[in-house]
Amino acid sequence: MAKQHKPAPMVDEVSDFEVLELAVRELAIEKGLFSAEDHRRWTEYMHTLSPLPAARLVAKAWLDPEYKKLAVTDGVKASLEVGIDWINSMPTNFGTPSDYCNLRVLEDTPKLKHVVVCTLCSCYPRPILGQSPEWYRTPNYRRRLVRWPRQVLSEFGLQLSDDVEVRVEDSNQKSRFIVMPVRPEGTEGWSEEQLAGIVTRDCLIGVAVPKAGKTQNDKRPVHPAVHPVEHH
Amino acid sequence: MNRGHHAEKATGKGDPQCFKGEAGPAKFKVGDKVRIKDLPDVFYTRCQVYTRGTLATVVEVVYESPPAEDEAWDNTDNPQWFYSLVFRQKDLWPEYPDAYANDTLETELPEFWLESA
Numbered sequence: 240m241a242k243q244h245k246p247a248p249m250v251d252e253v254s255d256f257e258v259l260e261l262a263v264r265e266l267a268i269e270k271g272l273f274s275a276e277d278h279r280r281w282t283e284y285m286h287t288l289s290p291l292p293a294a295r296l297v298a299k300a301w302l303d304p305e306y307k308k309l310a311v312t313d314g315v316k317a318s319l320e321v322g323i324d325w326i327n328s329m330p331t332n333f334g335t336p337s338d339y340c341n342l343r344v345l346e347d348t349p350k351l352k353h354v355v356v357c358t359l360c361s362c363y364p365r366p367i368l369g370q371s372p373e374w375y376r377t378p379n380y381r382r383r384l385v386r387w388p389r390q391v392l393s394e395f396g397l398q399l400s401d402d403v404e405v406r407v408e409d410s411n412q413k414s415r416f417i418v419m420p421v422r423p424e425g426t427e428g429w430s431e432e433q434l435a436g437i438v439t440r441d442c443l444i445g446v447a448v449p450k451a452g453k454t455q456n457d458k459r460p461v462h463p464a465v466h467p468v469e470h471h
Numbered sequence: 472m473n474r475g476h477h478a479e480k481a482t483g484k485g486d487p488q489c490f491k492g493e494a495g496p497a498k499f500k501v502g503d504k505v506r507i508k509d510l511p512d513v514f515y516t517r518c519q520v521y522t523r524g525t526l527a528t529v530v531e532v533v534y535e536s537p538p539a540e541d542e543a544w545d546n547t548d549n550p551q552w553f554y555s556l557v558f559r560q561k562d563l564w565p566e567y568p569d570a571y572a573n574d575t576l577e578t579e580l581p582e583f584w585l586e587s588a
Contacts (some may be wrong), residue, residue: 272474315485326485340485341534358519385521385576386564401570407560409578411517412553413487413536 252464280330288369290440292321293417296344296367297443298434301422307346310419314342323367338365339413345406345445346419352403353418354392354445356384357410364415368443374459375444385409395446396457408445418445425451477547487536493550494535498582503529505556506588507580515543518584525563526588527556530577538581551582 268275296317300307310317315325325340342364345353357363358381363371374380384391388405392398399405408416420442426434441447441456481489499505509523517539533555537547560567560574567574 326488327483339487341487343533359517386567388560388574389571402573404573404575405571406557406574407576409519409576411519412539412579412581414533414555414579 248468251467253468277330284330285365285370288365288367290368290443291435292318292323293364293367293443294435294438295321295431296417297419297438298431300344300419301434302431307419310344311346314344314417315340317344318342318367321367325366329366339415341414342367343414343416344419345408345416347421347445349421350403351406352399352445352448353406353408353416354384354388355408355410355416355418356381358382358385359411362410362415364417368417368440372440372444372456372459392446395441397447417443420445420448423449423451477545480547487534487553490535490537490547490550492535494552494582497532497552499529499532499552499554499585499587501529501531504588505529505554505585507556508584508586510584512540516540518580519578521563522558522578522580525558527558529554530557531555533579536581538583540581553579553581554585555579556585 264278267273268278296310299320300310300317306317306320318325325338325342329338345355347353356375360381361371361376363375365371380391385407388407389399392405410416420438422434423437426437436454437449437451439447439449439454439456442449447457477486505527507518507522507525507527510518512518531554533553535550535552536542537550541547541549555577556579558576558578559572560576561569561572563576
C-alpha cells in the first residue's frame with residue numbers, strides 16, 4: 240500500500256505547556272471570557288512588537304541629555320517619543336497582567352553594569368522590546384544569573400573587570416526593565432539611526448554591550464527537539 | 472461576579488498607576504536599611520526565598536499596588552507601597568567571591584515583606 244502523504248508539521252515540538260495553553264484558551268472562548276476575535280487581535284498585536292523602539296530610546300538618550308533624564312525618571316513618558324504608549328495603545332487599553340505599565344530604564348556607567356532576569360518566569364517589557372528570546376525564559380538562565388552573574392555573562396561573551404559592579408535586576412513584580420548601556424567608543428558624530436542600529440536586544444537585556452559595527456545578536460545554540468512531533 | 476473590574480479600573484490609567492494614592496503614607500524611604508521577613512507563603516508569593524532574612528537598602532519607592540499575594544486571589548482591597556531594594560550579593564550567597572564584593576542585586580517587594588533593620 241502506498242504511503243499516505245501527510246503535510247510536514249509546522250513545528251518540531253509541541254510542549255505540554257503549549258497543549259495546556261490551547262486547552263485553556265479554548266475553554267475561555269467557550270465560556271465567553273474573551274472571543275476568538277479578541278485572541279486573534281491580541282496575537283497580531285504581539286507580532287507587531289520588536290526591540291526597535293527600545294533601541295531608539297537608548298540612542299536618543301545618548302544624544303540628548305534632557306531626554307536621558309526623562310528616560311531614567313519616567314520610562315513610560317519617554318516611551319511616547321519612540322512611538323510606544325504603554326497605557327493606551329494595546330488592544331486592551333490597560334496593559335496586561337504580564338505587561339504592567341511601569342517601565343524603568345536602568346542606566347549603566349563605566350563602573351556599573353545592569354542585567355535583567357525574571358527568576359519567577361518571564362517578566363519582560365514586551366511593548367517596547369517584543370517577545371523575549373527563548374533562552375531568557377529557561378530555568379537555566381533564570382536560576383543561574385542571580386547567583387553566578389559573571390559566569391553566565393561570560394558564557395554570553397561578556398567579560399567584565401573586577402572593578403565593575405554587576406547589578407542583577409530580578410524583575411518579578413510590576414516594573415519592567417530595559418538597560419541603557421554606555422555609548423561605545425568609535426561612535427562619535429553618529430546619527431540617532433546609526434546608534435539605534437548597534438543597540439541590539441541583547442544589549443537591552445544587559446547580556447551584551449554595544450560595539451561600533453555590531454548590529455546583530457550573537458547566535459545561540461539551537462538544540463534538537465526532545466520530544467519531536469511524530470510523522471505518522 | 473464582575474470579572475472585569477480590574478480592567479475597568481486600569482483602562483486609560485495603566486496598572487500599577489490605577490492604584491495611585493490608595494496606600495497611605497510609605498513606611499520606608501530611600502536609604503533605609505530593611506530586612507526581608509521570613510514569612511510563610513500561603514499558596515502564592517513573588518517574594519523569592521533567596522531574599523528571606525537578608526538585609527537590603529531601599530533605592531526607590533516605586534508605586535502603590537495590592538501585593539501579588541492578594542491580587543492572585545482577586546483581592547485588591549489593601550494596596551501598599553512597593554520598594555526597589557538593593558542587596559549585596561555577598562549577603563545573599565555566602566560563597567559569592569570576595570573579589571566581586573561590590574556586586575549587587577536589585578528587586579522589588581511590597582511593604583508587608585519588610586521590617587526596619
